Amino acid sequence: SSASRPSLWLNARLASMDPAHPAPYGVLENHALLLRGGNIEAVLPQAGVDPAAFDGDVHDLQGRWITPGFIDCHTHLVYGGSRAAEWEKRLNGVPYQQIAAEGGGIVSTVRATRWLDEEELALESLPRLKALMAEGVTTVEIKSGYGLTQADEIKQLSAARRLQDSLPVEVAATLLAAHAVPPEYAGDADGYIAYVVDSILPLAARAGLAEAVDVFCESVGFTPAQTRRVFEAARAHGLKVKGHVEQLSNLHGAELVAEFGGLSADHIEYLDAAGVAALKAAGTVAVLLPGAFYFLRETQKPPVALLRAAGVPMAVSTDLNPGTSPFASIRLAMNQACVLFGLSPEEALAGVTRHAARALGRGATHGRLAAGCVADLLVWDIDHPAELAYSVGVPQLKQRVFRGSAQNLE
Numbered sequence: 001s002s003a004s005r006p007s008l009w010l011n012a013r014l015a016s017m018d019p020a021h022p023a024p025y026g027v028l029e030n031h032a033l034l035l036r037g038g039n040i041e042a043v044l045p046q047a048g049v050d051p052a053a054f055d056g057d058v059h060d061l062q063g064r065w066i067t068p069g070f071i072d073c074h075t076h077l078v079y080g081g082s083r084a085a086e087w088e089k090r091l092n093g094v095p096y097q098q099i100a101a102e103g104g105g106i107v108s109t110v111r112a113t114r115w116l117d118e119e120e121l122a123l124e125s126l127p128r129l130k131a132l133m134a135e136g137v138t139t140v141e142i143k144s145g146y147g148l149t150q151a152d153e154i155k156q157l158s159a160a161r162r163l164q165d166s167l168p169v170e171v172a173a174t175l176l177a178a179h180a181v182p183p184e185y186a187g188d189a190d191g192y193i194a195y196v197v198d199s200i201l202p203l204a205a206r207a208g209l210a211e212a213v214d215v216f217c218e219s220v221g222f223t224p225a226q227t228r229r230v231f232e233a234a235r236a237h238g239l240k241v242k243g244h245v246e247q248l249s250n251l252h253g254a255e256l257v258a259e260f261g262g263l264s265a266d267h268i269e270y271l272d273a274a275g276v277a278a279l280k281a282a283g284t285v286a287v288l289l290p291g292a293f294y295f296l297r298e299t300q301k302p303p304v305a306l307l308r309a310a311g312v313p314m315a316v317s318t319d320l321n322p323g324t325s326p327f328a329s330i331r332l333a334m335n336q337a338c339v340l341f342g343l344s345p346e347e348a349l350a351g352v353t354r355h356a357a358r359a360l361g362r363g364a365t366h367g368r369l370a371a372g373c374v375a376d377l378l379v380w381d382i383d384h385p386a387e388l389a390y391s392v393g394v395p396q397l398k399q400r401v402f403r404g405s406a407q408n409l410e
C-alpha cells in the first residue's frame with residue numbers, strides 16, 4: 001500500500017507495547033489499525049469497523065501478530081574495514097596492549113574509515129544496515145567516531161544521511177567525535193577535546209548532521225572533566241547528549257549524563273545505586289548493550305534488578321561496531337539481554353521499541369502502536385511475541401511497514 005492512501009489493518013493481534021493497555025506486551029485482540037499519511041490515525045475495536053465502507057487499502061492479517069517497528073538505538077555501523085584479524089590474534093592469546101601497539105583497536109578502524117570517501121563508506125555500510133532492516137529495524141541510531149577529524153567525522157555523518165535518503169529507514173545521527181584520541185593528538189587528549197568542541201561539534205550542529213552528541217567516558221576513553229566539556233558544547237549548540245558510561249569501570253559518567261538531562265546512559269555494567277537514582281530522577285534511559293559484554297567476555301553485569309525496581313526504562317541495542325559487537329542482529333541483542341542480563345522477553349521487546357524510542361528522544365511518536373505514532377509496524381509469522389527474543393535467524397517477518405508503506409523483504 002502507498003503511504004498516500006489510507007489503509008485499514010484487520011484481524012491482527014496487536015502487541016502494541018503501549019503501557020496504556022494493562023495486558024502484557026500491551027496486547028489488543030480484535031482491534032484494527034487505521035493508517036493515514038504515514039502515521040497511525042487510530043487503533044480501534046474491530047467490531048465498529050466496516051471495511052466495505054472504507055475508502056482505502058484493506059489488509060486482512062488472518063490472525064497474525066503486529067508489533068511496532070524495531071528501533072536500534074545505539075550503533076556504530078558506518079565504518080570501513082574489519083577487525084577480524086585482531087580478533088583472531090586475541091583468541092590466540094595476543095594481549096590487547098600488543099595489538100594496540102601494533103596499530104589495532106579503534107585506531108585501525110579510523111585508518112580504514114579515513115581511507116574511504118563518503119560514497120564508498122555508505123556502500124560498505126549498506127549490508128549491515130540492510131541486515132538490521134531485514135529483521136524489522138525501522139529506526140536506527142548511527143554514530144560517527146571513526147573519523148576523528150572535522151572532515152572525516154562530517155563524512156561519516158553524511159554517509160549516514162546518504163543511507164537514510166536511499167532506504168525506507170529513519171536514521172538518528174549522533175556525533176561521537178569523543179570516541180578515542182587520534183594519532184595526531186597522541187598524548188594530548190585535552191588538545192583533541194578542544195578541537196572537538198571548537199571545530200567538529202559546531203560544524204556538525206550547523207550542518208544539521210547530528211541531533212545528539214555521545215562521549216566514550218572511560219579509563220581508556222575520556223575523563224568526566226573532558227566529557228563535561230563536550231556536553232557543555234553540545235548544550236550550547238542545541239544538541240542532546242548521551243554517553244558510553246560505566247562500561248569497564250565506574251567513573252560516574254551516568255550521573256554526568258543525568259546532570260545534563262541526557263537521553264541515555266549506555267553500557268552501564270558498572271552503574272551503582274547512585275547512578276540508578278540519577279537516571280531515574282533525570283528520566284534518562286538505560287541502554288543495555290549485551291553484544292559487547294558477550295564479545296569481550298565481560299563478567300560485571302549491569303544492575304538490571306536495581307534499574308527495574310527504580311522504574312528506569314531499559315533499552316536494548318546491538319552496539320553494532322567492528323571492535324566489540326560485530327553483530328547486525330537486533331533479535332540476537334534481545335536474546336542476549338534475556339539470557340545474559342535477565343530481562344524478560346517482554347522487557348526485551350520494550351527495549352527495542354518504546355524504550356529505544358525514548359533513548360532517541362522519540363518517545364511520543366515511535367515505538368508503540370498508538371494513535372499519533374508513526375506507521376512503522378511489523379507483521380509476524382509467530383504464535384507469541386516472546387518468540388522474537390527466543391529465536392535468531394529464522395525468517396518470521398512477514399511484512400515490514402515503514403511510514404504506512406509495506407516494503408518488499410529481499
Ligand SMILES: O=C(O)CC[C@@H]1NC(=O)NC1=O
Nearest residue numbers: 106216244292321322323324
Ligand atoms: O572497538 C571499537 O571499534 C569500538 C568499541 C566501542 N566503543 C566504545 O566506546 N565502547 C565500545 O565497546
Ligand SMILES: [Fe+3]
Nearest residue numbers: 076244319321
Ligand atoms: Fe557503542
